[in-house]
Amino acid sequence: MTAPAHDETAWRKLLAPYKRPSWRHASIQLLNSALPFGLLWALMATLAGRSYLLTLLLAVPASFFFVRLFIIQHDCGHGSFFPSRRANNLLGGVLGVVTLFPYGYWKKTHAIHHATSGNLDDREFGDIVTLTVREYRALSPMARFGYRLYRNPLVMLGVGPFYQFVIKHRFPFDIPFAWKREWRSVLGTNVALAAVVTALGLTVGWKTFALVQLPIIVVAGAIGVWLFYVQHQFEDTYWEHEEAWDFYRAGAHGSSFYDLGRIGHWLTGNIGYHHIHHLASQIPNYRLAACFRDNPEMQRVTRLTVRDSLRCARLVLWDEERRTMVPFRSLAIAAAGGRESVPPLAAGG
Secondary structure, eight states: OOOOOOOHHHHHHHHGGGOOOOHHHHHHHHHHHHHHHHHHHHHHHHHTTTOHHHHHHHHHHHHHHHHHHHHHHHHHHTTOSSSOHHHHHHHHHHHHHHHSOOHHHHHHHHHHHHHHTTBTTOOOTTSOOOEEHHHHHTSOHHHHHHHHHHHOHHIIIIIHHHIIIIIITTSOTTSOTTOHHHHHHHHHHHHHHHHHHHHHHHHHOHHHHHHHHHHHHHHHHHHHHHHHHHTTOSTTOOOBOTTTOOHHHHHHHSSOEEOOHHHHHHHTTTTTBHHHHHHOTTSOGGGHHHHHHHOHHHHSSOEEOHHHHHHGGGOOEEETTTTEEEOTHHHHHHHTTOOOSSOGGGSOO
């Protein structure tokens, strides 16, 4: 990783030109995301009783448009999608019903993620739970089993997204009741969601609704969790204790550039330029690619291809001594008195 050693003033000056929301760009992106998603959903509902295999196949493109809508909601939460704060909050609230993520609740917890990402002393909301090697070794056998289960890819990409979308964000008891605005967002979203689901269930039939919506939630949830995972959980990511933690180093070193190619970036709302987003969350997603192209500093970061990212799935613990993410097998090797002879990302299993 060879990120530029800019100070805060230099970072702000470099990134400031891209913090310009555009009504035109935002409106085009909203239309080319919402309309295809709506049309695909309707087509899936029409085909559900005739060819469910085709319905399931259509769930894949529908899920990517679902992800694009989530990215738009995400930008609204940062106040970066529209030039108007009111328009951002209004659209974000509406999209929260579509994505199942209450806008006000998610906006606050995600802001905490940005403010604490990579801070070992402040691992809280919006993060994938990550333990250090020392912390894992201090756990009881049962707690170790729980952590291993949580970090299992089948759980993280299968059970986890469904739990997050369908259950956890309906009743987020991890936040205090003193957060009245966020609880209003949760309850308001639940009421609106109940009304929309009832209307669709009565229109297309409850069975058809479930046959269409559930695959989209499962596939889109897995895509979303995976994107978030590989953008922070890679070999040379950034973790520091409070006294040494730095916001800009956390953004540049602790977030990857996930190189998905032009089509992949478009389908995922440019979230692959995650290092830029963490350095300046006020940059709209539709300006991230330009920022990357225009500034060589933005290109000298950890780059992950799709093939590289698959190997990241086994990186589960932060080794504070080696300053790298490691797999569980590294503990077994260390316990046997050996040493890994290959870099973590080049090893299998």
